[in-house]
Amino acid sequence: MADERGDEREEDVEGFKERQHFASVLRAFDYYERWASARLSRVEADFRRLSPAHQQLLEIDAKVTALRAAVRQNAEVLALIIGPHRAHIGAIEEQAGLMPAGRPLESDMEKLQSTIKQFVREWSAEGAAEREAAQAPLLAALERALPGGAVRGARVLVPGAGLGRLAWEVARRGFTSQASEFSYFMLIASNFVLNSLQPHGSVNVHPWVLQTCNCKTYEDQARACAVPDVEPWSLDAAARLSMCAGDFVEVYREQQAQWEAVLSMFFIDTAHNIVEYIRLFRQILVPGGAWVNLGPLLWHYTDTPDEAMSIMIVV
Ligand SMILES: C[S@@+](CC[C@H](N)C(=O)[O-])C[C@H]1O[C@@H](n2cnc3c(N)ncnc32)[C@H](O)[C@@H]1O
Missing domain, CATH: 3.40.50.150 (Vaccinia Virus protein VP39)
Structure with missing residues (x-):
């Protein structure tokens, strides 16, 4: 009997961890655009630190705009992929004991x-x-x-x-x-x-x-x-x-x-x-x-x- 309860508790813990993991994976899909855009923003920020002469040589503005559009398109595909679960991410996170809208692991x-x-x-x-x-x-x-x-x-x-x-x-x-x-x-x-x-x-x-x-x-x-x-x-x-x-x-x-x-x-x-x-x-x-x-x-x-x-x- 004691063993059975121990097994059940172990299963509960395993089930909880599994839900947590699933929620954090969904969150990663959902977070992609913010994460990828932040990376592109860093490229831009580094660029702005260059001298005007160097900035003129490299001319990245149009390129970064196109890369942002590409990131957006990736995000749209990722949203389709998690489509069936997307509306429930908050509920799944709550059930899994995760902070809502927490930042996913790198x-x-x-x-x-x-x-x-x-x-x-x-x-x-x-x-x-x-x-x-x-x-x-x-x-x-x-x-x-x-x-x-x-x-x-x-x-x-x-x-x-x-x-x-x-x-x-x-x-x-x-x-x-x-x-x-x-x-x-x-x-x-x-x-x-x-x-x-x-x-x-x-x-x-x-x-x-x-x-x-x-x-x-x-x-x-x-x-x-x-x-x-x-x-x-x-x-x-x-x-x-x-x-x-x-x-x-x-x-x-x-x-x-x-x-x-x-x-x-x-x-x-x-x-x-x-x-x-x-x-x-x-x-x-x-x-x-x-x-x-x-x-x-x-x-x-x-x-x-x-x-x-x-x-x-x-x-
Ligand atoms: C290097 S990838 C290769 C994927 C695919 N076979 C290919 O050649 O493109 C290894 C795959 O094995 C999966 N994997 C690793 N350990 C596993 C395990 N113990 N049970 C099931 N899948 C596992 C990984 O998630 C990953 O998708």
Whole structure:
């Protein structure tokens, strides 16, 4: 009995933390325009400190005006993405015990920026070469590993699925595909692309609007990128694609022999403990199933002192 109450309290605390986290992610989406505009204001303020002769040489006024318009357009897309939740942000914050309209963490704003850039990698024509380099070999290896698998709808799991494009491609080929993802930034944005974008057809984002390094010209910074490059809703009615929210290890730890393939792309270096990931792949795969992997070994937690653990492999 005492144990049960302890478990319930733990669940309450976990649920509360989860709501808090969800509210802070929504707040980051909602705060984007103020945050990005403040960055542009700093550029302008620095510029005004230059001598009139230098100011005349650089002439940034028209450029900053265009960048502000690009920020506005990003903010409009982000408002669409959180559309279903937007009216309730205040209520969600109150429920989650957050200060209303509090300033989001800088790290959340950076994650939001990465989410906007992830649209390019996964769902834009500009990202086609990157996808060809990463997804094409994985998909070819999948078809080699499971001959006839697409025809019979073999079950394939894509952990760390980001905005879901690889899992979508897997489903498009006929496999039964499940994407696993734990970041609310990615989950909210992929839900928009896969389920709510259709009435808008496409949207324009400006992924590099705040990027000042490695831009040759101002046009690189201001460039718009149309999303998506394909119609995500064009999947055959019989296609099987699902998205599973939560930590990969937590969600699948009880499963045994459920999947014919695990397709990991730029994922395994997110492990706190790589042994745990690899053992879990083995456990959830059917005998003779395939694990296909591609991506770097930039162990995410190696240099973060506050993170609990980082067990990696160096071969
Ligand atoms: C480097 S990104 C790669 C995304 C995508 N696969 C790609 O190649 O573009 C790693 C992804 O894994 C997700 N992720 C990290 N750890 C995870 C975990 N334990 N469970 C589920 N997703 C996780 C992150 O949120 C992020 O979207």
